Amino acid sequence: MNRHLISAADLSRDDALLILDTADELARMADRPIKKLPTLRGRTVVNLFFEDSTRTRISFEAAAKRLSADVINFSAKGSSVAKGESLKDTALTLEAMGADAVVIRHSASGAAHRLAGWVRGTVVNAGDGAHEHPTQALLDAFTIRRKFGRPVGEGLDGLRVTIVGDVLHSRVARSNVLLLTTLGAEVTLVAPPTLLPVAVGSWPCSVGYDFDAVVPKSDVVMMLRVQQERMKAAYFPSVREYSRRYGLDGTRMAQLPEQAIVMHPGPMNRGVEIAAEVADSPRSTIVEQVANGVSVRMAVLYLLLGGAEAQS
Amino acid sequence: MHALHPARDQDGAEGGGPARPGPADPKTVLEPAEIGRALTRIAHEILERTDGAADVLLLGIPTRGVPLARRLAERIEQVEGRPVPHGSLDITMYRDDLRLRPARALGRTEVPAEGIDGAIVVIVDDVLYSGRTVRAALDALNDLGRPRAVQLAVLIDRGHRELPVRPDYVGKNLPTSKQEVVRVLLAEVDGQDAVIIGRAAATEQRSGT
DSSP states (O other), X not given: OOSOBOOGGGOOHHHHHHHHXXXXXXXXXXXXXXXXXXXXXXXXXXXXXXXXXXXXXXXHHHHHHHTTOEEEEEESTTSGGGGTOOHHHHXXXXXXXXXXXXXXXXXSTTHHHHHHHHOSSEEEEEEETTTBOHXXXXXXXXXXXXXXXXXXXXXXXXXXXXXXSOOTTOHHHHHXXXXXXXXXXXXXXXXXXXXXXXXXXXXXXXXXXXHHHHGGGOSEEEEOOOOGGGOOXXXXXXXXXXXXXXXXXXXXXXXXXXXXXXXXXXXXOXXXXXXXXXXXXXXXXXXXXXXXXXXXXXXXXXXXXXXXXXOO | OXXXXXXXXXXXXXXXXXXXXXXXXXXXXXXXXXXXXXXXXXXHHXXXXXXXXXXXXXXXXXXXXXXXXXXXXXXXXXXXXXXXXXXXXXXXXXXXXXGGSOXXXXXXXXXXXXXXXXXXXXXXXXXXXXXXXXHHHHHHHHHHOOOSEEEEEEEEEOOOOSSSOOOSEEEEEOOOOTTEXXXXXXXXXXXXXXXXXXXXXXXXXXXXX
């Protein structure tokens, strides 16, 4: 494995399976009386969050603490970034404080990649702009594998995953397309043409515009959040129309195959891309995804930080 | 225990020292039947030492301690006529040499639902060498609960302890030099039962640390 985790494309099938298998063992720890391992004692993990986040930051913090690492939380609000400090200077400050790993969330695509060139420690991308969010893809893959009862060591071969919605602004979609295809799944993107990136033709997946046609052929439906905060133009005529054509409501869910599951990376816009009755249905894995996030991030931190530094 | 198994029993001379002559090719020191007899004897010793193994829980250290723990449980069950709980205890996250090698894949920890509190835990491993694995296992146990007592059963004790660790049950004492590698093969993992001793290749991983 690489020293950093910047993109889901950095992971070979074996790397990805190692992370999922490790997460599987770590998940068993969740029902023990002492949910802590001494493995990263004396290591410092900095959560460097330039963008708002609830679950990802808390998830990384819980993961690092369960491995006994020291955690320093940094958010742009209330820091010197508000005074105009650059990313590089912030990074060098953290390095001087002895950070062994930096978990970074930034609104600019490529921020994690830049940071990896500046610091000696490990960099984990926790979301950079509309580019990538590899640990989310890993936890989604982990959730799918568990839900379909695939044992440790197996991938997602033959499963049909449909990712629906705002692909253009979604880092989750790109990371998932890359990782899930690496693991053998067949991925289909469904979105209004305005919400697909220009280069989507080069992605290892198929693209459709008719959600209803794909629903009965999906083992997994992953709904993406409509990222209104990133939309500087009108991408669809109205929220109601978007919801009717690309939202998942009870009627559409009834067309899914029996074993199919519904995923959402959160936070949800209930009533826009996903109806409340779907989000709260037994098919929905949304809460499980959050729980699995901690195990997967523990696995990532352990595999990147736990051993000797890889000889490059 | 040690009176029954003097440091050099029948094959002891073959354990050799650093100056042991001869080719580097590996040599079988325990045949399947001998492994079976050693485990049967250990099972009986556990029964004797724990007054019928009433509260005993056998925890094998992955990889090869796990099938050994299962075999011991089967043998105790044959004698006592009731099942003996057994499981596995992965110690990877508690190792003291994690930082010396690339991160490794985890094994499985599987403890019966009743937990380990109040039980007499017998840690089972294939080879006892430096004692560091056992130290890690004691730490791992500590995070799972509070056993009444902890004992240690190993198929092979090859000496060269680096920590104050002493086995309670030994299948065979095998004097070795540090240059040698002891490998335990078990049918469940390797397709055959054997204990093999050989010279370490420069790149080969030490067994039973």
